Amino acid sequence: MIKFLDLQGITRQYADELKAAAAEVIDSGRYLLDGRVDRFESNLARYSGVAHAIGVGNGLDALRLILQAYIELGIMKEGDEVIVPANTYIASILAITHNRLKPVLVEPDITTYNLDLSLVEQHITERTRAIMVVHLYGRVCWSEELEALAETYDLKIIEDNAQAIGALWNGKKTGSLGHASGFSFYPGKNLGALGDAGAVTTSDTDLAGIIRALGNYGSKEKYVNEYPGYNSRLDEMQAAFLDIKLKYIDAENQRRREIAGYYCENIRLPGLALPASGEKGAISGDTSHVWHLFVVRTNERDRMLRYLDDNAVQTLIHYPVPPHKQAAYREWGHLFLPLTESIHREVFSLPISPVLSDAEVEQVVMAVNQYSRCIP
Numbered sequence: 001m002i003k004f005l006d007l008q009g010i011t012r013q014y015a016d017e018l019k020a021a022a023a024e025v026i027d028s029g030r031y032l033l034d035g036r037v038d039r040f041e042s043n044l045a046r047y048s049g050v051a052h053a054i055g056v057g058n059g060l061d062a063l064r065l066i067l068q069a070y071i072e073l074g075i076m077k078e079g080d081e082v083i084v085p086a087n088t089y090i091a092s093i094l095a096i097t098h099n100r101l102k103p104v105l106v107e108p109d110i111t112t113y114n115l116d117l118s119l120v121e122q123h124i125t126e127r128t129r130a131i132m133v134v135h136l137y138g139r140v141c142w143s144e145e146l147e148a149l150a151e152t153y154d155l156k157i158i159e160d161n162a163q164a165i166g167a168l169w170n171g172k173k174t175g176s177l178g179h180a181s182g183f184s185f186y187p188g189k190n191l192g193a194l195g196d197a198g199a200v201t202t203s204d205t206d207l208a209g210i211i212r213a214l215g216n217y218g219s220k221e222k223y224v225n226e227y228p229g230y231n232s233r234l235d236e237m238q239a240a241f242l243d244i245k246l247k248y249i250d251a252e253n254q255r256r257r258e259i260a261g262y263y264c265e266n267i268r269l270p271g272l273a274l275p276a277s278g279e280k281g282a283i284s285g286d287t288s289h290v291w292h293l294f295v296v297r298t299n300e301r302d303r304m305l306r307y308l309d310d311n312a313v314q315t316l317i318h319y320p321v322p323p324h325k326q327a328a329y330r331e332w333g334h335l336f337l338p339l340t341e342s343i344h345r346e347v348f349s350l351p352i353s354p355v356l357s358d359a360e361v362e363q364v365v366m367a368v369n370q371y372s373r374c375i376p
Contacts, residue, residue, distance in 0.1 A: 002351050002360050004314040005188055009355040014244055018194070021240040031236050033216075040239040041199070043246055044183075048175035050201045052208035055234025056215050059162045059184025062198040063095035063132075065232065066158055066180045069210040070130070071099060072227055075156065080129040082158075085115040085141075086322060086340040088134045092160050093323045095182075096132070104128070105324060105332075107339045113275075113295065113347075114141035121149055130156040135164030135174050137275070137318070138190070138256075138292035142169045142177050158182070161201075163292040165191050166253045175201045180211075185242055190256070190292050191249050197238040252354035256291035257284045259352050259361050263294060266365045269372065272304075273297040293318055294352040301346055304371060311367040317348045 003009075011018065025031065037055050045053035056062050070076040078100040084092055086105035096103045104123050109116040113136050120131060131150060133141045150157050157177070162184035164174045175181040185197035200211050210227065213220045218229025261283035264276050275295050276283055283289075295318060298304055308315050322344045324332040350364055 001312045001314055002356075002363060004316050004349070004351050005353050006355050007187055007192070010192070010353060011194070013355065014248070017244045018241055021244060022237060025237045025240055028236070032233060034236050036236045036243065037234050037239040040234070040243040040246070043243055044199060045201060047246060047249075048173050048181075048201045050176045050181075051203040051205065052201065054200045054208060054212045054215065055239060056198045056200060056211075057230075057232035057234070058196045059160075059182055059186060059198040060091045060095060061215065061230065061232040062182030062184070062200045063092065063158070063160060064098050065211045065214050065230070066182060066200055066202075066207075067095055067099040067101060067130075068214055068227075069207050070156065072210050072214070073206065076101060076129045079127065081125060081127045082130045082132055083115075083120055083123055083128060084132040085134050085136070086324065086337045087113065087319075087343050088136065088160065088323065089162075089319060090323045090326060090328070091162070091184075092132060092134055093329070097329075101129075102127070105335065105337060105340075107337055108136075108343065110339060110343070112139055112141070113137060113343065114139060117141070117143050117146050120146070124149075124153055124155075128153065128155060130158055132158045132160055133178065134160040134162075135167060137295050138164045138167060138290040139275075140164060140167045140169045140174055140177075140288045156180070162186075162189065164290055165189070166249050167290045168287040176203070179204060180207060185238070190253060190290055191242065191245055193238040194241050195238055197234055197242060199234065253290040254284070255354040256352055257286065257289070259356055260284075260289070260291045260294055262361055263350065263352075263365065267296075267368050269368055271298055271300070272368070291352055293349045295347050295349050297343070297346045298348075299346055301348055305348060307371055308367055311370075313351065313364055313367050315348050315350060319344060 041053040081102045081104050082096045083104045087108045156179045159178040159181035161174045161181045167174045180202040183199040185193040214229040215232040218225045218227035324335045
């Protein structure tokens with residue numbers, strides 16, 4: 001079976017460095033808020049091109065703390081609106097509602113699956129305070145028009161950068177495009193920890209200070225609590241692991257581009273919508289996409305997934321149920337978002353990872369291309 005994501009293989013590449021780092025942390029006796037967290041934060045900020053990086057517990061907390069910090073600054077208040085793509089992973093939505101803000105769900109662009117930026121302005125009201133762009137599946141969601149829109153209406157742009165670390169837009173990395181950005185280092189991400197971890201990046205010094213305090217029980221000074229905060233801190237062990245893996249992220253992202261290029265050049269199955277088109281070389285050189293996922297779309301999804309499983313290709317669905325159809329948000333069940341609903345009904349993801357071999361990539365392509373001949 002070709003694994004959808006071989007986490008053991010990815011980790012094995014750097015096992016000696018990771019084990020040495022773990023031993024150093026264990027022997028140090030210092031497991032929280034020490035030098036390894038400081039070093040990783042500095043390296044992540046430098047890599048992203050921002051003034052500040054703040055390690056937190058996970059990607060959801062990163063987004064949640066950004067929004068709470070804006071509330072503490074008086075820029076947002078309960079009931080204010082945040083525009084967000086309707087087809088995002090639910091964490092983007094949870095961060096908004098946890099802060100008693102109102103998500104305004106906007107349909108995506110069917111060619112990119114990212115927020116359709118041409119629809120944003122018509123959803124802006126007097127209560128709108130921010131646009132949350134999600135660089136979904138690893139593709140940058142940005143434009144000069146978006147920047148102009150935010151300036152015109154005095155809106156904050158928050159990046160959900162859980163899936164696109166290292167992607168570039170006009171020479172700038174995701175994580176530095178908006179006013180603040182949330183990262184997830186869940187193990188399956190392009191830059192994955194060996195457990196849960198996340199970060200916020202921003203060049204806003206006031207915002208960064210409040211976020212750092214909020215993640216530490218609302219405290220800048222021990223036992224002095226300025227804000228109603230959380231316990232959401234990056235620990236020394238995960239920081240040490242992430243700092244090692246950060247050195248290799250660009251090379252790993254490039255390998256993902258090469259695989260995506262091969263898929264797009266060689267998959268030839270009628271009725272299967274690929275995420276990009278063009279020659280392999282063009283995709284391999286496109287730095288605006290880091291291919292966290294390779295997502296395809298078909299109205300025969302269930303049958304095709306059974307076929308691929310029978311042919312030793314593991315797949316996953318990202319994501320089967322849109323946020324507005326989840327029981328957690330049953331009050332939104334009446335919303336009519338046909339494009340979002342069709343995407344969640346039809347998409348699935350093929351294997352893509354930096355340790356996928358050329359032979360495995362070819363096997364995936366062969367299995368997909370033979371689908372129509374193997375199904376009665």
